Amino acid sequence: MTVSLTIENLSAHYGSTQVLKDLSISVAAGELVSLLGSSGCGKTTTLRIVAGFLEPTSGRVRLGDRDLTTLPAHARDIGLVFQNYALFPHLTVMENVAFGLKQRGIAKPDRAKRAGSMLDRVGLSHLADRLPSALSGGQKQRVALARALVIEPPLLMFDEPLSNLDAKLRVDMRVEIRQLQKANGTTSLYVTHDQEEAFSISDRVAIMNAGRIMQLDTPEVLYRKPANAFVASFVGFENLVPMKVVSRDGATVTAEAAGGAKLSFSQDVFGPIKDDFVLATRADGLVARQSGEGIPATLGTRTYLGRAYQYKCVTVAGEITANGALSEPFDPGTSAVLVPVAEQCCILDPEA
Amino acid sequence: MTTRIHPLLGAFAALVFLFLLAPLVIIVGASLSDTSYLTFPPQGLTLRWFANIFEISAFRNTAITSFQVAILGTALSLLMGIPAAYALNRYRVELPKWLSTLFVLPILVPEIVFGFSLLKSITIGFGMPVYPSLILGHALLVLPYSVRVVGASLAAFDFSVEEAAISLGCPPLKTFMTVVLPNIRAGVIAAFILAFITSINDVSISVFLTGPGISTLPIQILAHMEQFFDPTIASVSVLLMLVTVGVMAIVEATLGLTFLTK
Numbered sequence: 001m002t003v004s005l006t007i008e009n010l011s012a013h014y015g016s017t018q019v020l021k022d023l024s025i026s027v028a029a030g031e032l033v034s035l036l037g038s039s040g041c042g043k044t045t046t047l048r049i050v051a052g053f054l055e056p057t058s059g060r061v062r063l064g065d066r067d068l069t070t071l072p073a074h075a076r077d078i079g080l081v082f083q084n085y086a087l088f089p090h091l092t093v094m095e096n097v098a099f100g101l102k103q104r105g106i107a108k109p110d111r112a113k114r115a116g117s118m119l120d121r122v123g124l125s126h127l128a129d130r131l132p133s134a135l136s137g138g139q140k141q142r143v144a145l146a147r148a149l150v151i152e153p154p155l156l157m158f159d160e161p162l163s164n165l166d167a168k169l170r171v172d173m174r175v176e177i178r179q180l181q182k183a184n185g186t187t188s189l190y191v192t193h194d195q196e197e198a199f200s201i202s203d204r205v206a207i208m209n210a211g212r213i214m215q216l217d218t219p220e221v222l223y224r225k226p227a228n229a230f231v232a233s234f235v236g237f238e239n240l241v242p243m244k245v246v247s248r249d250g251a252t253v254t255a256e257a258a259g260g261a262k263l264s265f266s267q268d269v270f271g272p273i274k275d276d277f278v279l280a281t282r283a284d285g286l287v288a289r290q291s292g293e294g295i296p297a298t299l300g301t302r303t304y305l306g307r308a309y310q311y312k313c314v315t316v317a318g319e320i321t322a323n324g325a326l327s328e329p330f331d332p333g334t335s336a337v338l339v340p341v342a343e344q345c346c347i348l349d350p351e352a
Numbered sequence: 353m354t355t356r357i358h359p360l361l362g363a364f365a366a367l368v369f370l371f372l373l374a375p376l377v378i379i380v381g382a383s384l385s386d387t388s389y390l391t392f393p394p395q396g397l398t399l400r401w402f403a404n405i406f407e408i409s410a411f412r413n414t415a416i417t418s419f420q421v422a423i424l425g426t427a428l429s430l431l432m433g434i435p436a437a438y439a440l441n442r443y444r445v446e447l448p449k450w451l452s453t454l455f456v457l458p459i460l461v462p463e464i465v466f467g468f469s470l471l472k473s474i475t476i477g478f479g480m481p482v483y484p485s486l487i488l489g490h491a492l493l494v495l496p497y498s499v500r501v502v503g504a505s506l507a508a509f510d511f512s513v514e515e516a517a518i519s520l521g522c523p524p525l526k527t528f529m530t531v532v533l534p535n536i537r538a539g540v541i542a543a544f545i546l547a548f549i550t551s552i553n554d555v556s557i558s559v560f561l562t563g564p565g566i567s568t569l570p571i572q573i574l575a576h577m578e579q580f581f582d583p584t585i586a587s588v589s590v591l592l593m594l595v596t597v598g599v600m601a602i603v604e605a606t607l608g609l610t611f612l613t614k
Contacts, residue, residue: 051515051519052518053515053518072523072524073515073518073519074518074519074521074522074523074524074527075521076519077521078519079519080515080516080519082512082515082516083512084510084512086510086512086513086515086516087513087516088513088516088517088531088535089513089535090531090534090535099517099520100520100521103520103521103522104521144516147516147520148519148520151520151521
């Protein structure tokens with residue numbers, strides 16, 4: 001049985017500080033959605049409200065056709081995986097996993113059977129009688145995962161579950177989490193500050209800032225088509241150049257950056273372009289050339305990237321990072337033109 | 353290979369140990385002396401002063417009172433102290449800082465003042481009978497140990513473990529009993545022992561709160577000494593010491609003594 005999670009118009013305050021501002025998200029049945037953002041953006045607050053540990057100022061939380069908003073935390077039936085594992089130190093691995101089943105009044109033999117087969121799935125049956133203190137970090141997180149999954153919750157939530165593990169284990173564990181989540185088809189909410197982790201594990205990612213969702217989309221769309229300047233710089237668009245349209249000729253729009261550099265854009269490629277917009281590119285969206293239509297620049301430090309050179313450039317429109325072909329190396333101090341590569345560029349509404 | 357110790361340091365350490373242990377040796381010696389007055393070294397050996405304790409009904413009765421008061425007072429202090437320590441740690445951020453200081457007041461206020469104010473308030477003010485006011489007084493006296501020692505255990509407890517239990521369907525009170533308590537067990541036992549020993553040895557609170565027909569053993573020892581200066585006092589002291597040593601031995605056997613000093 002898979003159900004959807006709906007968070008509607010959630011607001012929350014700590015004292016007089018508003019930490020969530022009218023936040024709404026839907027997680028479809030069986031989907032894994034990540035909340036991604038730096039610390040203090042409200043992602044953990046959102047998770048704790050859904051879990052029932054915090055009370056929102058306003059808004060509703062629904063799971064399927066159940067309204068969770070006023071339900072006490074222990075009656076919500078949500079599987080939680082914590083950053084610091086939060087295993088019961090006084091119980092064995094087996095007892096940890098069986099804990100939730102015990103609360104549900106499941107008889108001992110059945111409990112042992114189900115907890116046992118869950119431990120099997122995470123590959124820890126041989127450690128069933130150990131205490132958590134005798135486990136490694138990765139093993140602890142597997143036990144925590146088994147403990148949350150064994151109760152077959154309609155919703156799984158992860159609070160930075162991999163932050164305490166080393167880099168290699170982190171990659172292995174996220175694959176494992178994703179496989180288990182997909183196999184069970186459990187609707188999941190995943191909180192992390194690690195972009196790579198969020199993008200690799202999620203169906204959709206909500207990028208959050210200051211208590212709001214800036215964009216909720218698939219990793220592919222977020223990476224290629226950020227909706228606003230915040231998301232663009234979050235996913236690595238180094239160059240955000242404000243532009244103003246100076247003339248329109250059919251589908252072709254000519255716009256000017258600060259300092260007078262003119263560039264033209266096709267509305268057939270970018271869709272309708274407003275009079276004021278921001279040109280967003282990564283370094284590979286602007287190519288340093290001898291000549292062409294682009295932003296005039298003085299090239300600075302050259303870095304060898306293997307597939308291209310990268311230059312720190314000074315332009316009339318500000319500092320810009322651009323790439324250059326290996327076949328055409330420029331020395332620092334050379335004047336060049338930074339030519340946009342249309343398919344690597346985004347045109348953003350500065351109001352968005 | 354042995355570590356080199358400066359002879360003066362060695363001598364100093366020996367003096368400290370002598371200073372700590374000599375009074376105990378003297379008390380044990382005096383309790384065995386076959387004389388009708390306190391003396392050391394003992395002249396002749398006898399156990400009759402120990403037998404004498406049990407013949408004096410006042411010692412018997414006050415010993416029973418002392419144990420009852422110590423156990424009930426300590427239990428009452430834990431009943432108040434454990435929830436207080438829990439709240440102080442769980443809501444550390446939300447609660448004002450001075451609140452935790454409030455719970456150590458019985459240690460900070462001179463005991464004689466504390467005892468007198470208890471007499472004024474609960475015995476005279478509320479007219480509470482002697483026995484319950486004695487228990488309540490001791491409970492308040494040892495409350496700081498309950499709050500502090502249990503609090504130290506809770507400070508090392510990860511409260512997300514509690515949230516994990518709740519998320520798995522365990523109601524809050526049951527979570528406290530089955531998840532939080534087992535993990536602070538050592539602190540609760542340590543608090544009990546410290547509080548028990550403090551209570552059973554207390555004079556200054558008890559002196560105000562004891563009354564007609566109800567007294568504690570330390571008060572009785574003082575009273576007895578004012579009238580008789582015989583070795584019975586020494587043998588009662590030895591028995592009190594043995595109780596303390598016995599409690600420590602149980603702790604050592606079950607938990608290891610180190611956890612008391614952690």
